[in-house]
Amino acid sequence: MATSGTQRPGGRTERTRQAVLHATLDLLAERGFGELTVEAVAERSGVHKTTVYRRWSSPDGLVAAALQMGAEDDWKAPDTGSLEDDLYEVAAEVVRYFTEPALKELPTASVLAAFQSPQAAEALHDFYADRHVRMAPIAERAVARGEIPSGTDGDELVRAVCGPIFYRLFLSRERVTVAEARVTARAVAVAAREGAFTG
Amino acid sequence: MATSGTQRPGGRTERTRQAVLHATLDLLAERGFGELTVEAVAERSGVHKTTVYRRWSSPDGLVAAALQMGAEDDWKAPDTGSLEDDLYEVAAEVVRYFTEPALKELPTASVLAAFQSPQAAEALHDFYADRHVRMAPIAERAVARGEIPSGTDGDELVRAVCGPIFYRLFLSRERVTVAEARVTARAVAVAAREGAFTG
Numbered sequence: 001m002a003t004s005g006t007q008r009p010g011g012r013t014e015r016t017r018q019a020v021l022h023a024t025l026d027l028l029a030e031r032g033f034g035e036l037t038v039e040a041v042a043e044r045s046g047v048h049k050t051t052v053y054r055r056w057s058s059p060d061g062l063v064a065a066a067l068q069m070g071a072e073d074d075w076k077a078p079d080t081g082s083l084e085d086d087l088y089e090v091a092a093e094v095v096r097y098f099t100e101p102a103l104k105e106l107p108t109a110s111v112l113a114a115f116q117s118p119q120a121a122e123a124l125h126d127f128y129a130d131r132h133v134r135m136a137p138i139a140e141r142a143v144a145r146g147e148i149p150s151g152t153d154g155d156e157l158v159r160a161v162c163g164p165i166f167y168r169l170f171l172s173r174e175r176v177t178v179a180e181a182r183v184t185a186r187a188v189a190v191a192a193r194e195g196a197f198t199g
Numbered sequence: 200m201a202t203s204g205t206q207r208p209g210g211r212t213e214r215t216r217q218a219v220l221h222a223t224l225d226l227l228a229e230r231g232f233g234e235l236t237v238e239a240v241a242e243r244s245g246v247h248k249t250t251v252y253r254r255w256s257s258p259d260g261l262v263a264a265a266l267q268m269g270a271e272d273d274w275k276a277p278d279t280g281s282l283e284d285d286l287y288e289v290a291a292e293v294v295r296y297f298t299e300p301a302l303k304e305l306p307t308a309s310v311l312a313a314f315q316s317p318q319a320a321e322a323l324h325d326f327y328a329d330r331h332v333r334m335a336p337i338a339e340r341a342v343a344r345g346e347i348p349s350g351t352d353g354d355e356l357v358r359a360v361c362g363p364i365f366y367r368l369f370l371s372r373e374r375v376t377v378a379e380a381r382v383t384a385r386a387v388a389v390a391a392r393e394g395a396f397t398g
Contacts, residue, residue, distance in 0.1 A: 034233055108314070111314075111369060111370065112311070112314045112315075114369070114372060115307070115310075115311045115314075115369075116231075116311075121372050122372070124370070124371075124372050125371060125372035125373065128370060128371035128372070128373075129371070132371070156363070156382060156386070159362075159363040159366045159367065159371070159383075160359070160362070160363050160383070160386060162362075162366055162370070163358075163359070163361075163362025163363035163364070163365060163366040163383075164355070164358040164359050164362035165362070166362060166365060166366055166369070166370055167358045167361055167362040167365050168358065170310060170313070170314075170365070170369060171310065171323070171327060171361070171365055172323075172324060172327035172328070172331070172358070173313060173320050173321070173323055173324035173327070174324065174327075183355060183396075184358075184359070184362075186395060187355070187359060187387075187390045187395035187396055188386075188390070190389075190390050190393045190394075190395035191386045191387070191389050191390035191393070191395065194389045194390070194393055195389075196385060196386035196389035196390065197382075197386055
């Protein structure tokens with residue numbers, strides 16, 4: 001996973017980066033972007049304040065880098081063998097991630113930070129763009145199985161299945177459970193079969 | 200529109216309420232919830248601070264009341280004669296309202312305030328619940344025209360057509376235009392015709 005560069009993976013600079021960005025994520029989840037300061041991140045991470053300032057310069061820079069780090073995982077799209085079930089797994093993961101008490105603080109704070117910081121908004125955009133790339137096989141495999149027409153827009157499938165979940169979470173502020181993930185997955189799979197997502 | 204009560208519509212108390220809540224909406228759009236204070240609302244509205252405190256008590260109370268006032272309009276759901284076009288009008292209005300520079304500050308600040316204040320979140324919930332009631336005729340008329348099966352869940356149609364727009368706006372932070380409103384309206388109309396939104 002390590003990219004080529006001047007630092008050994010696992011070297012001191014990388015350990016510093018990890019410590020600072022994990023402290024940023026912890027504080028973002030605990031306090032939100034409005035209360036995040038370079039000083040607090042330095043204190044939490046045990047890295048000297050001047051080092052944090054020199055490398056990340058501001059709360060915006062810290063949050064953007066921390067959200068970028070969030071994409072450095074090995075997440076793969078589900079592969080259940082059916083379009084509806086793949087879409088259900090994606091939507092249900094969104095539900096769990098944004099509603100379970102032990103999980104929801106950080107993703108919710110990330111969405112909120114994007115309202116408050118253009119750099120955080122750009123990092124959130126990049127995170128979702130990367131997730132969309134990883135989810136492209138969902139539509140590709142459904143096309144290969146003959147479930148949906150070729151030319152189906154896989155990005156739009158993702159927006160269509162996740163959108164109503166996020167609408168409940170952040171607009172209409174309604175209760176949301178995995179039952180709603182099933183409703184949206186079924187509707188999107190039906191629409192996709194009928195060719196609703198081809199250019 | 201006036202409800203029965205102790206105040207004459209247009210009376211002094213009502214004028215005070217209007218002045219305070221319009222000042223709240225102005226300041227919410229200009230500064231966001233984090234910077235909203237009772238003092239600033241009093242100064243902007245020309246209403247004495249103690250009056251504002253006595254009636255609304257806090258920034259949360261002011262924002263909640265102001266968002267409730269936002270539902271006191273005569274907005275009606277579109278009635279174009281076709282389900283897809285009705286849904287398109289709804290989605291296109293969301294796009295315009297949240298992207299046009301002259302309009303977007305207040306609705307965006309309202310969504311943000313709901314992250315920061317439980318009272319604002321409840322008021323936003325109530326606003327959307329009221330909008331859903333007003334949009335119920337979209338599905339009812341489509342059923343009456345024979346476009347979609349009876350038993351179609353009109354609330355879910357609204358979530359399905361608006362969700363992908365809000366996903367672009369606040370999650371993936373992608374560009375959104377009325378062209379995307381057409382894509383989502385078409386997909387949802389197709390799914391609805393196939394019975395994807397019946398219980």
